[in-house]
Amino acid sequence: MRGNGPWKMAAGVAAIALLAAGCSGGSSDDDETLPNTISIGIVEPESLIPSNSTEANGSSVLASLFYPLVRFDEQSNPYTVAAEAITHDKANKVWTIRLRSGFTFSNGEPVTVDNYINAWNYGAFGPNAQVASYFFSRIDGYAQMQSVDPDGTGPEKAPEPKATTLTGLRKLNNLTFTVTLSTGFAGWESVMGYDAFYPLPKAAFKSEGVLADNFGDAPIGNGPFKLKGTWQHDSKIVVEKVADFKGTVPKVDGITWKIYQDLGAQYADLVAGNLDVETKIPIESLASASGDLGQRLQKSPSSAFSFVGFPIYEKEYANKDVRRALSMAINREEMTDQIFLGSETPATSFVSPVVAGYRKNSCGQNCEYNPTLAKQIYTAANGPTDIKISYNSDGGHKAWVDAMCNQIKASLGVNCTGSPEPKLADLLKKVRDHKSVGMIRLAWTMDYPLMENYLGPLYTTDGSSNFYGYTNTAFDSLVREGSEAATPQAAIKKWQQAEDILADEMPVLPLRFGQNVYGFSAKVTNVSMDLFQKVDIYKIEVAN
Amino acid sequence: MFRYIVRRLLQMVLTFFGATFVVYALMFAAQDDPIQALVGERPITPSQRTALTERFHLDDNFFAQYWYYMKGLLTGDFGTSLTNRKIADMLADAWPVTLRLSLLAIVIAATIAILAGVVSGIRRGSIFDNATLAITLVVLAMPIVVLAPLAQLVFGIKLGWFPVTAGQDAGLWQLLLPATVLASLVVATELRVTRASVAENLRADYVRTAKAKGLTRARVIGVHVLRNSLIPVITLIGVDLGALMSGAIVTEKVFNIPGVGFNLFRGIRTEDGPLVVGFVSVLVIVFLVVNLIVDLLYAVLDPRIRYE
Numbered sequence: 098m099r100g101n102g103p104w105k106m107a108a109g110v111a112a113i114a115l116l117a118a119g120c121s122g123g124s125s126d127d128d129e130t131l132p133n134t135i136s137i138g139i140v141e142p143e144s145l146i147p148s149n150s151t152e153a154n155g156s157s158v159l160a161s162l163f164y165p166l167v168r169f170d171e172q173s174n175p176y177t178v179a180a181e182a183i184t185h186d187k188a189n190k191v192w193t194i195r196l197r198s199g200f201t202f203s204n205g206e207p208v209t210v211d212n213y214i215n216a217w218n219y220g221a222f223g224p225n226a227q228v229a230s231y232f233f234s235r236i237d238g239y240a241q242m243q244s245v246d247p248d249g250t251g252p253e254k255a256p257e258p259k260a261t262t263l264t265g266l267r268k269l270n271n272l273t274f275t276v277t278l279s280t281g282f283a284g285w286e287s288v289m290g291y292d293a294f295y296p297l298p299k300a301a302f303k304s305e306g307v308l309a310d311n312f313g314d315a316p317i318g319n320g321p322f323k324l325k326g327t328w329q330h331d332s333k334i335v336v337e338k339v340a341d342f343k344g345t346v347p348k349v350d351g352i353t354w355k356i357y358q359d360l361g362a363q364y365a366d367l368v369a370g371n372l373d374v375e376t377k378i379p380i381e382s383l384a385s386a387s388g389d390l391g392q393r394l395q396k397s398p399s400s401a402f403s404f405v406g407f408p409i410y411e412k413e414y415a416n417k418d419v420r421r422a423l424s425m426a427i428n429r430e431e432m433t434d435q436i437f438l439g440s441e442t443p444a445t446s447f448v449s450p451v452v453a454g455y456r457k458n459s460c461g462q463n464c465e466y467n468p469t470l471a472k473q474i475y476t477a478a479n480g481p482t483d484i485k486i487s488y489n490s491d492g493g494h495k496a497w498v499d500a501m502c503n504q505i506k507a508s509l510g511v512n513c514t515g516s517p518e519p520k521l522a523d524l525l526k527k528v529r530d531h532k533s534v535g536m537i538r539l540a541w542t543m544d545y546p547l548m549e550n551y552l553g554p555l556y557t558t559d560g561s562s563n564f565y566g567y568t569n570t571a572f573d574s575l576v577r578e579g580s581e582a583a584t585p586q587a588a589i590k591k592w593q594q595a596e597d598i599l600a601d602e603m604p605v606l607p608l609r610f611g612q613n614v615y616g617f618s619a620k621v622t623n624v625s626m627d628l629f630q631k632v633d634i635y636k637i638e639v640a641n
Numbered sequence: 642m643f644r645y646i647v648r649r650l651l652q653m654v655l656t657f658f659g660a661t662f663v664v665y666a667l668m669f670a671a672q673d674d675p676i677q678a679l680v681g682e683r684p685i686t687p688s689q690r691t692a693l694t695e696r697f698h699l700d701d702n703f704f705a706q707y708w709y710y711m712k713g714l715l716t717g718d719f720g721t722s723l724t725n726r727k728i729a730d731m732l733a734d735a736w737p738v739t740l741r742l743s744l745l746a747i748v749i750a751a752t753i754a755i756l757a758g759v760v761s762g763i764r765r766g767s768i769f770d771n772a773t774l775a776i777t778l779v780v781l782a783m784p785i786v787v788l789a790p791l792a793q794l795v796f797g798i799k800l801g802w803f804p805v806t807a808g809q810d811a812g813l814w815q816l817l818l819p820a821t822v823l824a825s826l827v828v829a830t831e832l833r834v835t836r837a838s839v840a841e842n843l844r845a846d847y848v849r850t851a852k853a854k855g856l857t858r859a860r861v862i863g864v865h866v867l868r869n870s871l872i873p874v875i876t877l878i879g880v881d882l883g884a885l886m887s888g889a890i891v892t893e894k895v896f897n898i899p900g901v902g903f904n905l906f907r908g909i910r911t912e913d914g915p916l917v918v919g920f921v922s923v924l925v926i927v928f929l930v931v932n933l934i935v936d937l938l939y940a941v942l943d944p945r946i947r948y949e
Contacts (some may be wrong), residue, residue: 143724202926226692228685243688255691314723330726330734332809332901358907361790362806362897369805371800491910520910561686 133639134337134351135621137374137632138363141331141356145316146308147295148220148227153630156292158354161336161634162318163295164205164344166194167286173453173546173628175286178318178344179208179270183289189281189348189581193287196272202298203323203339209438210274212296212319218262219306224255229293231561232544235285237265237277246355261306279525281581283588284547291545294317295340321347321634331356348480348623350457367616373618373634380493382436383614389617396440400449400543400628401439401611402487402551405486405501405536406565408528409604414536418478420603421463423536425471426508427466429503433609436497440614444607447599448551449543451628454589460600460607468508483512485535489524490517501608528564536606537565546628548592552576555602567604642938645948646933651930660925661918665710668914669703675723675912710915714922720915722908728919731904733748736923738809739893739900742816742823743885750824750831751878756834758874759867765840777829789822789895806897819896823889827881834877838870845869872942879935883928 101265142155150156167175167183177183179200186194200208210410219225221233223243233239241260265277273443278285287295298317303309315327321344322336329335334354338347355372357363360379364374368389378386378394386394407414407423414420429443445464448455458464484505488494491498495515502513518524527534541562544552554560558568573596599605613626622640625633676685676693694700698709713720717849719728761770780788796818797805803818843866851861890902890923901920938945 131696223688224692226689226696228689230689231686243686245687245691255695258688298665329809330731331903332734356899357806358899358903359894359897362895365793365798365805366897369801371805431683522674548828 100174100257115198115351117567131351133349134353135349135373135396135637135639136353136355136371138357138372138376139334139354139471140358143228144313145328145334146227146279146313147297147316148216148229148232148293148583149313150226150292156629157376157631158334158336159292159295159316159318160631161320161322161354162316162324162353163292163320164182164200165290165292165317166294169287169290169546169628173287173451175290181383184287185288186585189283189285189583192276192278193269194274194276196247197343198272200319200343202300202317202319203536204298204300204317206298206300206354208319209271210268210297211271212298213294214262214266214268214274215302215306216295216297217293219297219302219308221263222261222306222542223258227293229291232288232293233263235278235282237262237279238263239265239279278551281584282575283582284545284549287545287547321345322352325351329356331358331423338459345635347635364616367618370618370620372618373621374624374637375615376615376630376632378440378614378616380437380440383440385497386616393619394614394616395624397613397615397626398449398451398628399611399626400546400614401441401540402444402449402542403538403540403611404444405606405608406539407536407604407606408531408534408565410531410566411533413481414479416478417602418474419480420606422471422475422478422480422509423484423505424460424463424603424606424624425465425474427467427504429608430466431504432497432500436500437609440479441609441611444522444610447556447596447605447607448548449610450542452546452548452551453585454548454592456593456596458597459593460603463600464607471508472510474615475511478551480509480511483514485516485533486538487516487518487523487524487527487534487536488538489519491520498538525564539564542630543628548589549576549580550595552592552595552599553580556599566605567602569598569602572598642948644833647939649933649936653926653933656929657925659920661711661714661922662707664921665707665914665918666703668912668917669706672912672914675699686772697721706914707794710918719919722916723865723911723913730918732919732923734918735807735904737902738807738811738898739886739902741811741813742807742820742889742892742898742900743882745813745816745820745880746823746827746885747878749821749886750828750881751874753824754828754831755835755867755871755874758832759839759862759870761832761836762870763862765836770836773832778827778833779904781829783825785822785826785891789819789892792818792822793895794946808897809899811898819892819898822896823885823892827877827885831874831877831881835870838873839866842866842870868942872939875935875938875942879931882931883924886924886927894901 119304123221139154139157142150142158143149143152144155145158147159150159154399164179166180168178168341169175179197180194182195183192193316196208196210202208217233220230221239221242238260242258242263244255244258263495267275296319300317300385301308301312315324321339321342323339325335325337333356337351360377361382363372364379364382364425367375407420409415430465433439433443446455446457446459486498495517498515502515505511505513514547524534524537530536541551541555554562556563556567557573575591575595577593579588582588583593613630615626617624620640622636623636623638627633676690698706710720719732721732722728729742758775761773764770793805804815807815807819848861848865851865886901889900890906893900893902905917905920908920941949
C-alpha cells in the first residue's frame with residue numbers, strides 16, 4: 098500500500114463501520130403501529146413465569162397474558178373473574194373453587210383444574226426456587242415440599258423434600274377443586290388474586306413438575322392477550338388480542354410493552370410521543386411534567402409504604418418514649434412537599450390507605466409534628482445523643498434521609514447523620530447480625546389488599562420483613578385471631594386492635610404512602626392504574 | 642510479520658486468562674449476598690435460598706467456582722446469569738448494538754478530528770484554529786451526564802431532528818445522535834493530537850523537499866504530511882475504541898440502548914459474577930485485537946517499521 102493507501106483504508110474502514118451500523122438495524126417494522134394498539138413502558142421484568150414474579154413490571158405483562166381467579170374492585174374487595182364461585186367452610190379452612198367453563202389457553206388447550214394444581218405445585222416446590230413460593234405457604238403440605246441445607250452455606254447438598262405436591266389441593270371434577278389451608282384464613286380469596294395463582298397449560302411442562310426450557314420466554318396464558326413471538330429481552334414484549342376471548346374483552350387490540358433501562362429515557366419518549374404510558378414519572382422530571390403533559394399527568398393511590406425501623410435490639414431504642422419522641426420530631430408533610438414534590442403523601446398509620454380497615458391517623462399524637470413535646474419526652478427518656486439513619490445508597494434515599502436528620506437535629510438538639518450502605522442487601526445483613534446501624538430505612542408494597550399483609554410480615558415476631566426484631570405476643574395473637582375470624586369485618590376489627598398496639602409501641606416510624614404518578618400520550622384515554630402499580634389494560638383505549 | 646502475529650496471539654491467550662482471573666476474583670471478593678440482591682427488597686425464604694445457592698454453586702470456595710466457570714468457558718458455555726438467562730444470549734443481544742454505536746462514534750470522531758486537525762495544523766492561529774480550540778474545550782469540559790440528556794432534549798424532543806431513543810435493534814439513523822454524543826468524548830483529544838502532529842511534520846525536511854520538487858500542495862499535505870501525522874492518531878483511536886465500548890454506560894442509559902455498558906452496570910449492581918466476567922472477557926478480547934490491528938497499521942503507515 099503506497100501513495101493514497103491510507104485514504105483508501107480510511108474509506109474502507111468507514112464504509113465497513115457504516116455498513117455494520119446500518120445493516121442489522123431492522124428499523125423497518127419496529128415503529129409500525131397498528132391503529133388500535135398502544136405501548137406501555139416497563140423495566141426489564143425479572144421473570145414471566147407467574148410463580149417467579151413478584152415485581153410490578155413482570156406482573157403487568159402477566160396481567161395481559163393471564164386471567165386471574167379474582168380481581169379487585171375500587172374498595173379492594175375481591176370479585177370472581179376466571180372463577181365462577183369461591184366458597185369456604187365455617188372455619189375458613191377449606192375453600193372450594195369452581196371455574197367458569199369454556200375458557201381456553203391461547204394455544205387452544207381448555208383450562209381445567211389440573212392446570213391450576215400443577216402450576217401451584219410447581220411454584221410451591223422448594224428446589225424450583227420460585228420467588229413467589231411463599232404465597233403457597235398457607236396451603237396444607239407446603240412445609241413438606243421444602244428442604245433445608247444441613248450445613249447452611251457449606252458444600253453439602255440439601256436433601257430432596259419429602260413431597261412434590263401440596264396435600265391441600267384436591268380435584269373434585271374438571272372444573273372444581275378444594276384448597277385446604279393449614280389454619281383458617283378469612284382473606285384467602287384476596288390472596289388468590291396474585292400472579293402466583295395463575296394456571297399453566299400442559300404445554301408449559303416438559304415432564305411432570307419440570308417447566309419447558311423456553312416457557313419463560315414465551316409463556317402461554319389464559320388471558321385476553323397472547324404473546325406475539327417471544328420476549329425480546331431488554332427491548333420489548335409484544336402482545337396481541339386473543340380471538341373470541343370468553344372473559345372481559347379489552348378495548349385495545351394489542352399492547353407493546355417497551356422495555357427501558359432508565360425512567361428518564363422513558364419520559365423523553367413519552368414527551369416525544371413515542372410511548373403511550375409511563376407508569377412512574379421520575380422525580381427529576383416532576384417539576385416540568387405538568388407543563389409537558391398538562392391533564393395527561395395523573396396520580397392515583399398505590400400500596401407502597403415507606404417507614405423507618407427502630408433497632409429494638411439496641412439499648413438506646415428499647416424505650417418506646419425515645420421512639421415516640423423521634424416520630425414527633427419530624428415534619429412528614431414538609432418532606433413529601435419539598436422533596437417528593439407531592440408525589441407521595443405523609444403516613445400517619447401503619448397500614449396503607451388502600452386496604453379495607455385503614456384508619457387515617459391511627460398513629461395519633463405520636464405521628465404529629467410537635468417539636469416541643471418531642472424534646473420534653475426525649476430528654477425525660479434520656480434518648481441517645483447520636484442518631485444514625487442507615488439507608489441503601491442505590492435507591493435515591495439520600496435527599497430525604499438528610500432532610501429527616503436535619504429535622505431531628507432542629508427539634509431535639511441531638512446529632513444526626515445519614516449512613517449510606519451500597520445496597521439494601523448489605524444493610525439487611527448488618528441488621529441481621531445486630532450490628533449498630535441506627536434507624537433503618539425500609540419500605541413495603543403489598544401482595545394482596547388486606548391489613549394483614551402489612552401487619553403480618555412487618556410487625557409479627559416471625560414476620561418475613563420484621564428485620565428490627567419487634568416482638569409482642571398480644572399483637573401476634575390479635576393478628577392471628579383476625580386471620581382466623583369468620584368474616585372479613587370481624588377480621589378487620591381484630592387487626593385494628595392490633596394496629597392500636599403499634600401506635601402505642603411505635604416499633605417503626607411511619608413516613609410516607611406512595612402514589613402512582615403516571616403520564617400518558619394524547620393518543621390514549623381512560624388510563625387508570627391499580628393498587629399494584631399496573632395499568633388497567635381492560636379500561637385503556639385509543640382516543641378518537 | 643507472520644511470526645510476529647503468532648507471538649502476539651499467544652501473548653493474548655495469556656492476557657485473556659490473567660484478565661478473566663483477576664475480574665473473577667474481584668467479583669468474588671465484592672460478592673456479598675447476590676441472592677438478596679437478585680430479589681431486591683423482598684424477603685427470601687430459607688428453602689429458596691438453599692435452592693439458588695446450590696444452583697449457582699455459591700457455597701463452593703473460590704477456586705471451585707472459578708473452575709466451574711472456566712470449564713464452561715472453554716467448552717464455549719458462558720454460563721447462566723443469576724437472572725436465569727444464558728449469558729451467551731445476552732452477549733449476542735448486547736454486543737452488536739454497542740459495536741455499531743462505538744464504530745459509528747469512532748468514524749464520526751475520526752472524520753471530524755482529522756479534517757479539522759489538518760486544517761488547524763496548516764493554518765495555525767487562524768480564526769478556524771481558534772474557533773475549533775474553543776469549541777473542543779467546551780465539549781471537553783462538559784461531562785457526558787450533562788451532554789447526553791441535553792442533546793436528547795434539544796435535538797430529540799425540542800427540535801425533533803433525531804429519534805429520542807434508540808433501542809436494541811437501532812439502525813444508523815437512530816444511532817446517529819448517541820454516536821455523536823459519544824464521539825464528543827474523544828474528538829477533542831484526537832483533534833489536538835492531529836493538529837500538533839501536522840504542525841510538526843510541516844516543518845520536517847522531507848516536506849521542504851517535496852515542496853522543492855514541485856509537488857502539488859494537495860499531494861504534499863495528503864500524502865507526505867498526513868500519512869506521517871496519522872501514527873499517533875491511530876494509536877489514540879485504537880485505545881478510544883475500547884474505552885468507548887466499555888464507557889458507554891451513560892449514553893446507553895440516556896438513549897435506552899441495551900448494550901454492553903448497560904449489562905455491565907446491571908451485572909455489577911446485582912453482584913452477578915458470571916455476567917460481568919462474560920462481558921469483560923469479550924471486552925478484553927476486543928481490546929487485544931484492536932491493539933494488534935493498530936500495531937500492524939503502524940507498519941502500513943510507516944515503511945520503516947518492520948515486525949519480525
